[in-house]
Amino acid sequence: MIILGSGSDYKIAEKSVKVLEEMKVPYDIKVASAHRTHGRVKDIMTNYTDNVEVFIAIAGLAAHLPGVIASYTTKPVIAVPCTGKIGGLDALLSSTEMQLGTPVATMGIDRGENAAWLACQIIACNDDNMKEALKNKRESYNQKMENDEKDVVEKIAGEYYTKSERVEHERPTVKKELVLPKNTKVLIISGNYSNMEIVHKITQTLETLGIGSNYKVVSATRTPDKLEKYMKEADDQVDLYIAVSSLSTVLSGAMVSHTTKPVIGVPCTTKRLGIDSLLSMVEMPPGVPTATMGIDAGENAALYVARILSIYDEDIRNSLIKYMKTLHRNIYYE
Missing domain, CATH: 3.40.50.1970 (Rossmann fold)
Known part of the structure; x- marks a missing residue:
């Protein structure tokens, strides 16, 4: 569930939505202010969350919404602080510096897409299909970087641009294996x-x-x-x-x-x-x-x-x- 503290933050929520749509994750969107409509937040968290696994809270300024949401649930809450008068630092610190007992996982300022990616990672803890989809997505970044490199070279390379030759070298060997207890x-x-x-x-x-x-x-x-x-x-x-x-x-x-x-x-x-x-x-x-x-x-x-x-x-x-x-x-x- 995505909860916005204000409708004006919809562009940040849109970043989350695009990822969730790509990964085929069902979601709901709510708008409720922790300060102006606290009762609405309480009602949402009390009566609309039975099938919700992860919450994404999007808020700026004195961004108390993620903490308020976390106080009403034991499920994971992800915070997305939004840009404001001081570049979003106020919202960032409001989201991260939570009291003991109400942890919130905070993303970078305006990083709605990363909130959705973390939500997918959390869901993948018990979903093999999502786990595989995330691995495939990560692997696709290699091709994206190769394409970006070609574009950059075409745009800015000059007379002395010289493509490096690949020469295979071995990395140092780490012999020790990591074996953890089964639990x-x-x-x-x-x-x-x-x-x-x-x-x-x-x-x-x-x-x-x-x-x-x-x-x-x-x-x-x-x-x-x-x-x-x-x-x-x-x-x-x-x-x-x-x-x-x-x-x-x-x-x-x-x-x-x-x-x-x-x-x-x-x-x-x-x-x-x-x-x-x-x-x-x-x-x-x-x-x-x-x-x-x-x-x-x-x-x-x-x-x-x-x-x-x-x-x-x-x-x-x-x-x-x-x-x-x-x-x-x-x-x-x-």
């Missing part, structure tokens, strides 16, 4: 050991929810071949991934490039308050979304995993509902 549903990858406190929050929350996980420390810049091999081997063993990264967050982008399964990203605090990590993680190009959480929000990343898996797993759904009830008695919960 592993989530692979957590951190770019370095400095983020282990966030990783611990994730694994602890997943364990509480009864969701099997495993974590590895792999650098996307220092050991790219190792990361690629691990992702390839893990893809048949897990349902989804969590990337924990700081600074330029190359890790999350690299992980997304190696899989069509959902990748949840947790940007980590740096000297720039984590804003650099957040922006480089969330602003992904069309077709390759990262489900970005708030800065250092490891627990919410784990809870978002539970929201995805609970669509198809009743035991996880019950564990999630039980966990949510305990938050109301937690002194750290607002």
